[in-house]
Amino acid sequence: MPFITEECWHALPGDRGSIVVAPWPKADASLLDAEAEAHMTLLMDAVRGIRNMRAEIGLASREEMEVLTVFEDATSRRVFEDNQDALKRLAQAAPVRIMERLAEKPAAALSTRCGGGEIFLPVPSTIDLSKEVDRLTKELGEVTEQIGRNAGQARQTGLCRESAPRGGGERARPPDRAGNRARPGIAAPRHDARSGSRQALTNRSNARWGNRFESGETNCARIAML
Secondary structure: OHHHHHHHHHHOOOOOOOOOOOOOOOOOHHHOOHHHHHHHHHHHHHHHHHHHHHHHOOOOOOOOEEEEEEOOOHHHHHHHHHOHHHHHHHHOEEEEEEEOOOOOOOOOEEEEEEOOEEEEEEOOOOOOHHHHHHHHHHHHHHHHHHHHHHHHHHHHOOOOOOOOOOOOOOOOOOOOOOOOOOOOOOOOOOOOHHHHHHHHHHHHHHHHHHHHHHHHHHHHHHHHHO
């Protein structure tokens, strides 16, 4: 939407003229702040981790939950202390307990690693832990079955290479329908109706041109003798 961009451009302070003829902005290295970027990255990772843990146990998006942050680094703890309002607004984390060490991990809590520390989300009493265990066990079984089906399909389609023998090298492949046994690492030739027809046509063409070349050589020899 170029006209919207033009309006936004004129809304900026100063007399800039049209954005169509404006020079391309140049980066100012003096404005870069690696420390601020690192702090923002830590905060973003924490919000993402808390949201993922909330989604795992199905917490409502507006339901506030206590969060424990354990970071030995004083700078990281200061980042969370200065941005508790952001954690509450973006991750529904309230209250936020910021600790250097944790004597004992919570008995029922989810955890995630973040920026050299760990964040805990205690599971509320309204969540039935036995149902969560059953759900995770069911998901694990489904994933295991899917892995088995994928492995079986891969073996049938030849995507998985057969295991090598103990003595080293590759295991010899069984012969195909035509009785050809492919060497290790080389695919066996295909024998179907189309490939056979093409091969027969190629043989006839080579024979025809070969006869012509032989007759040409014979004529050249006769001319040389004269």
